[in-house]
Amino acid sequence: MNTHPKYERTLVIIKPDGIQRSLIGEVIGRYERVGLKLVGIKMLIPTPELIEKHYTLDPEWRTKTGLKTIKGYTDKGLTPPDTDPLKITAVILKNLINYMTKGPVVAMVWQGAHAVEIVRKITGGTEPLTSLMGTIRGDFVLDSYRMSDVDGRAVRNIVHASGSPKEAIDEINHWFRKEELFDYRLIVEQMLYDVDLDGILE
Ligand code: GDP
Numbered sequence: 001m002n003t004h005p006k007y008e009r010t011l012v013i014i015k016p017d018g019i020q021r022s023l024i025g026e027v028i029g030r031y032e033r034v035g036l037k038l039v040g041i042k043m044l045i046p047t048p049e050l051i052e053k054h055y056t057l058d059p060e061w062r063t064k065t066g067l068k069t070i071k072g073y074t075d076k077g078l079t080p081p082d083t084d085p086l087k088i089t090a091v092i093l094k095n096l097i098n099y100m101t102k103g104p105v106v107a108m109v110w111q112g113a114h115a116v117e118i119v120r121k122i123t124g125g126t127e128p129l130t131s132l133m134g135t136i137r138g139d140f141v142l143d144s145y146r147m148s149d150v151d152g153r154a155v156r157n158i159v160h161a162s163g164s165p166k167e168a169i170d171e172i173n174h175w176f177r178k179e180e181l182f183d184y185r186l187i188v189e190q191m192l193y194d195v196d197l198d199g200i201l202e
């Protein structure tokens with residue numbers, strides 16, 4: 001595999017709320033217009049097993065997310081629902097499985113320079129309440145942990161995007177078979193990556 005940055009790939013999932021909000025085109029357009037290349041795409045209704053495995057591909061996820069959630073509460077001067085991070089993530093995972101299996105999702109693989117970081121920047125922070133304007137989660141949804149925790153459900157934030165290159169590799173392998181991904185040249189890549197920019201003038 002070529003190690004040039006232009007070959008970096010990342011996984012994006014338009015979640016059931018993104019589909020129901022009719023945002024497929026909008027979301028795809030945002031990744032497309034920055035210059036990324038779509039190398040795989042499919043619609044499916046995820047099984048509970050697919051989602052549980054997706055969130056636990058990183059063996060540290062349960063602990064990290066539990067601790068992050070506790071910190072989120074204490075930083076706001078609030079008492080967390082539990083002191084045990086694993087008990088907190090058990091609830092988060094149950095809610096995530098419930099959310100992600102409720103209807104069709106669109107899973108995609110995007111490729112291009114720094115794909116993981118660029119996609120995270122366009123996607124925005126996890127909690128829509130604080131995701132920046134101009135990002136997908138900042139522009140199209142108004143959910144918060146406070147509200148979703150009270151209601152006993154996962155936060156609705158339109159899309160999933162891989163958090164690191166390592167996570168991206170694991171997640172792409174989890175969601176896509178090799179034959180579902182395509183190596184091809186996109187015309188605009190000449191403008192993005194070609195060193196000499198020759199070929200513009202007739
Ligand atoms: P992402 O990569 O931006 O989606 O965020 P993470 O990988 O940190 O978390 C994955 C999912 O876990 C999020 O989409 C949320 O549904 C859930 N989650 C993460 N952190 C919290 C939290 O502090 N509170 C709650 N209730 N859910 C969380």
Ligand code: MG
Nearest residue numbers: 161162163167
């Ligand atoms: Mg993540």
